[in-house]
Amino acid sequence: xxxxxxxxxxxxxxxxxxxxxxxxxxxxxxxxxxxxxxxxxxxxxxxxxxxxxxxxxxxxxxxxxxxxxxxxxxxxxxxxxxxxxxxxxxxxxxxxxxxxxxxxxxxxxxxxxxxxxxxxxxxxxxxxxxxxxxxxxxxxxxxxxxxxxxxxxxxxxxxxxxxxxxxxxxxxxxxxxxxxxxxxxxxxxxxxxxxxxxxxxxxxxxxxxxxxxxxxxxxxxxxx
Numbered sequence: 001x002x003x004x005x006x007x008x009x010x011x012x013x014x015x016x017x018x019x020x021x022x023x024x025x026x027x028x029x030x031x032x033x034x035x036x037x038x039x040x041x042x043x044x045x046x047x048x049x050x051x052x053x054x055x056x057x058x059x060x061x062x063x064x065x066x067x068x069x070x071x072x073x074x075x076x077x078x079x080x081x082x083x084x085x086x087x088x089x090x091x092x093x094x095x096x097x098x099x100x101x102x103x104x105x106x107x108x109x110x111x112x113x114x115x116x117x118x119x120x121x122x123x124x125x126x127x128x129x130x131x132x133x134x135x136x137x138x139x140x141x142x143x144x145x146x147x148x149x150x151x152x153x154x155x156x157x158x159x160x161x162x163x164x165x166x167x168x169x170x171x172x173x174x175x176x177x178x179x180x181x182x183x184x185x186x187x188x189x190x191x192x193x194x195x196x197x198x199x200x201x202x203x204x205x206x207x208x209x210x211x212x213x214x215x216x217x218x219x220x221x222x223x224x
Contacts, residue, residue, distance in 0.1 A: 054111045057102065069098050075185060076122050082180050083126040085169070093129055097122045113194075119185070120195045123177055130173065167217040175210040182207050 050071070056064035076097055081090040100121050108117050171179065174196075181187045181195060182203075189203040196203065 050114065051111055054105075054108075054114055058105045065102055068101075072118060073098075076118070079119075079122055079180060079185065080126055082168075082184065083130060083176070089129070093125060096129075097125050100125065116191060116194045119181070119187075120197075123181075123195060127173055127177070163218060163221045164214070167214040170217065171210055171213060175206055175213065178203055178206045179210040179214075 050068075053064045053067050053071075057068060073094065077090055077094045080093040080097070081087070084090050084093065097118075101118060104121070108114060168176065168179065177196060178192055181192045182189070187195070189200045189207075192198075192203040193200045198206075
């Protein structure tokens with residue numbers, strides 16, 4: 001599975017410093033400008049193969065369900081891991097998320113909206129997990145080991161970027177959700193608005209706040 005550049009920007013040592021530098025220069029105008037670029041790369045597009053898999057899954061085809069799982073498992077696992085920082089918990093959430101997806105297909109009115117619906121289920125499941133179990137967030141293993149666990153593609157060696165990780169972890173759940181969806185998963189603001197059920201303007205402003213909070217923490221630690 002190919003990862004959006006933003007994954008490496010956030011979590012690979014050398015490029016992670018470039019992300020810190022970008023955060024240091026970021027302003028709200030830049031966020032607005034980002035949204036105007038590369039709109040063709042939006043993530044909600046549903047190809048004919050996926051549409052066929054969804055149709056077959058609705059009919060109870062277990063092989064089609066497995067294919068959907070294989071297609072999205074890495075990105076959904078990584079999203080869950082960013083909320084929990086616990087490998088076992090992220091694996092449990094991954095299974096829980098796809099179980100909900102497979103048993104709630106009737107709630108999906110439009111198959112072409114499947115990707116956004118999937119991520120909404122994923123985010124809500126992660127947030128419910130954190131609230132109901134009062135999970136204490138902590139990092140357990142380097143992210144490169146986590147990504148390598150589910151990805152067949154080799155990922156370049158990375159150094160741990162603890163100040164950036166700590167800054168992300170300090171964000172409120174809503175700010176963190178929007179930051180992860182935009183800067184890690186690569187979604188556009190209009191897509192995030194559908195996933196989070198908020199306005200595009202709220203998504204943009206929350207991303208700006210998240211980046212500014214990270215910037216402040218990195219400045220205090222002289223990272224930027």
